[in-house]
Amino acid sequence: MEVVLQHLSKHFTDKKGNVAKAVTDLNITIPSGKLIGLLGPSGCGKSTTLYMIAGLHKPTEGKILFGKSDVTNVPPEKRGIGLVFQNYALYPHLTVRKNIMFPLENMKMPKEKAMKLAQQYADLVDIGKLMDRKPKELSGGQQQRVAIARALVKTPKVLLLDEPLSNLDARLRLQTRVEIRRIQRETGITTIFVTHDQEEAMSISDEIVVINNGLFQQMGKPQEVYDEPANLFVAKFLGNPAINIFEGEIKDKKLLIDGIEFDHGFNGEDRPVLVGVRPESFRLDTEKGKLPIEVDYTEHIGRDVTVIGHVEGQTKTIRIIIPSEQLATIGDAKKLKFTPKRVYVFEQSGERIK
């Protein structure tokens, strides 16, 4: 089921009349049968967007379409959605079986059929043997699976996941994200999930939507968004370690950092700009490298080496990742020269120039 958000806005007004704009003029088309990650820092409005799609929040403005039908004013139970809450919201007094059966009982499905379906979905998420336990007797990961099974059992048209992995420990998170991907593939349900973790979003999403301050930033396949960030925010938000930002300038249509020319062919007046280079996008060139870096220290993480340093005269810390076999070349050097392979140029306002 395709989900279309048209000019969607949500403003919260508190008792004193202060208006907080959680989401502003969002226009997104979420393709059918895909896994989409809504990505942004906490408080950016991504959960609000999810709750609007679920029908728990009423949009201040705009429309929500499921396929061709406008569901903006349809109550949540009639939208045919499954929602997994951040804290799972499993009913604490009911067993796993009863939790999963709850939506089916609401549809007045015969008990035997409901029990069979519940078992089927419990098996799908691999908790089929825990059916008689209470939620508090389960680990976080198991609770999360129960929540997914409960959301899936009524065969929703759209599955919504709110920070589904944030309550899990690091190892379980990796495992569960693979699991979510598998379940989504197996069921083919259009799935939208919210996360602030860019790595998580990039690793399992078919497409990601980046949101900041309630405003749409960019949508696309994870690698595309990573490679071609629309603006400084997206460039900074994706990638770990984060992109390096240098202070540069455009002078006579040339891009200069520290007086050294890096690129040319720029339009407009001479002005200061910001230059982004991803940590892995440097080539070590002790002879002809364009960018001299003063090395503060190096970190060895097995496969790679991270060089932490700064451009002479600038205080910003720069991180550069190079393959560890080049380590011997570096030695104990205090100064190294690099040539950036790929350079992103942004206006001071954050808008991408190149």
Added chain:
Amino acid sequence: MLEGKKDGWKALIALAPALIFLIVFMFFPIVNTFIMSFMENFQFKSGAGIFAINHRSTGIGFGEYINVLRNPLFITALKNTLVMVVISVPISIILSLLVAVVLNGIKRFQNVFQTIFFLPYVTNTIALGMVFKVMFGTNHGLVNLVLSWFGVGPVAWLTNAASGGYWSSLFVIVVYTVWTGLAFKVLVFLSGLQSIDKQYYDAAKIDGASRGRIFSKITVPLLSPMIAYITITSFIGAFKSYENVIAIFGNGQYTFGPYGNTNMWITVVGFIYKTMPNMMQAGALSRASAGSVILLLIILAFTVIQLYVSKKKVNY
């Protein structure tokens, strides 16, 4: 137990005021009552203080228990108490739960309504009883006035059994008991409701649960610890009732009914209270004590059953 001797003393000193009061006004009277109840024809001996063990009696045994259980007034009191408990407790619990749910659901004026419902709690029960007596008066009462608008003739609410006042006065007692007890129960339920995570309701909404199912499958189970607590305390409170009858009939401390039928709605505590003042009479205190112990055993039995049931039902 306590690690350092010093700490033990400190703790004891800190606890002393409460302990002394509890011993003097709780434990000692309980033990004394218990002993007295087994002393047949117990009588005060002048100059011997208040210790039961020192006094005159004609024998030790269950004689006074048999006397009490054979006493028609006690049987009436027991019957009355049970009738009031069985009728008023379930009504008050269900009603207060509904009021709490409705109050929790409204957004505007919630505090105003909360205050209105809480007013009986901070008002003197005798004063409330007087208001009830006036409102349910036969000739000038507000209730009969309202009934007359619907063509219902004046009802003699608080009249004696011979004039058919049994059920009508029971009705007044139940209304009074339920209403005065409502405030506290509503408050407990309301705080319970407000502590339920809103996500459960969101989840239930998305799962397509109807309002009725949300109430019975989500609200009631999640509120069950509060419901159990209120049920147990309500039963105990109702078994101990006494002042409600006194307040409504308002004819004095030993009258539990209208003129000519002053024992119509006597309760077990009423019986104890009425038996006790003749303490110079041989056996009066023994019978009052025996009545107290019997009441204690009944309450204990009910509470144990409820605790057992709630352990099975309150589980999350």
